[in-house]
Amino acid sequence: MPTVEREIDRFQDFLARQGQKLTQERTALVREIFATHYHFEADELLFKMKQKSTKISRATVYRTLELLVKSGLVRRVHLGEDHYHYEHVRGDSHHDHLVCTACGSVIEFNDPELEKRQLEICARKKFTPTFHNLQILGVCDSCRRKGEQPASPDRVTSIGEGAMRLRK
Amino acid sequence: MPTVEREIDRFQDFLARQGQKLTQERTALVREIFATHYHFEADELLFKMKQKSTKISRATVYRTLELLVKSGLVRRVHLGEDHYHYEHVRGDSHHDHLVCTACGSVIEFNDPELEKRQLEICARKKFTPTFHNLQILGVCDSCRRKGEQPASPDRVTSIGEGAMRLRK
DNA sequence: ATCTCACTTGCGACTGAGTCTCAGTTGCCA
DNA sequence: TGGCAACTGAGACTCAGTCGCAAGTGAGAT
DSSP, rough: OHHHHHHHHHHHHHHTTTTOOHHHHHHHHHHHHHHTOSOOHHHHHHHHHHOOOOOHOHHHHHHHHHHHHTSSSSEOOOSSSOOEEEOOOSSSOOOEEEEETTTOOOOEEEOHHHHHHHHHHHHTTEEEEEEEEEEOOOOHHHHTTTTTTOOOSOOSTTHHHHHHHHOO | OOOOHHHHHHHHHHHHHHTTTOOOOHHHHHHHHTTTTTTTOOOHHHHHHHSSSSSOOOOHHHHHHHHHHHTTTTTEEOOOOOOOOEESTTTTOOOEEETTTTTOOOOEEHHHHHHHHHHHHHHHHOOOEEEEEEEEEEEEEHHHHHTTTOSSSSSSSSSTHHHHHHHH
16 A cells, blocks of 8 residues: 555655755655554654664654654654654544553544534633644553553552553 | 641651651752742752752652652643643642743643543543643734744644743 | 661762764755 | 755764662651
């Protein structure tokens, strides 16, 4: 399913519009991101590129991610950890995340009702919103069945610790 | 209004319950946090302590913040930047944040309707929530009047850049 | 009042994510 | 196909946060 080409075209358009170039490195990164990753972190991407023949420096990975975010092909999200995650965008589906603190899995949802309510709140506060970021942390169904407990019984101590540990 | 003493007592109770001690450093930090700060970052607190006679090491600040979060006296929040912010808690008012990307100001809101909807979404996905984190980024009323534009016209490029720059 | 020991602290070295600089390379348009 | 602006890689740097360890301290036991 190499519709990746469409994304590469979109990226080139975006770059050209501001006198920037589509290089081999940038192409390779877009290809990698849209081929396999969905939610990923910058270093994970760097590592994947290192595994393949393709050698791309840390700086280039970060620089390219920034461009991709600006172009709208990639979105930067908080997933409860203390650094950013990225997700590629196909189409325009805005969504928010449920993050399991036990297994680290991420469930997406999109709820127009919720969005609407947010707009109402902004209107009431005379606030002009451009963007929002909502994560709900908790325990997913399969972890709950396994008897996993919430990260902390009452007040959550720190955000997404379980998921954090899993990762390393 | 030195009701701070009440918070210090609460903290001591919490510590005692797990065989931990209320030290001078911890007391000084609680005092500082509840006296002046509302939203703050760890290094800001460190700096404030340094300004006063009180010398407290970076490690102790971070260690104490962790304890305060566990005790429920302080909450750790994302405010759109790439590191944590903290806010002290009086009473039990959960709330979320509107963050102005132009001036960095933070407006709090608490909307039971929104919370209810989130619970419904969780139920539908068989997800057991423990905590959530919502920031809405945009432009506050007074900045909008001054003609401030949203951080990025269409897709937001990166989260809270305006606020970020202001700070340093 | 003081002893004692587990709990704490400060220090400084460390980590990990992300940024910056600069010399050398490359895409692209004339 | 030559030129130059844009790009890349390497590695030094920054900044938030953590860790290990030797020295210090609070509070219950005596």
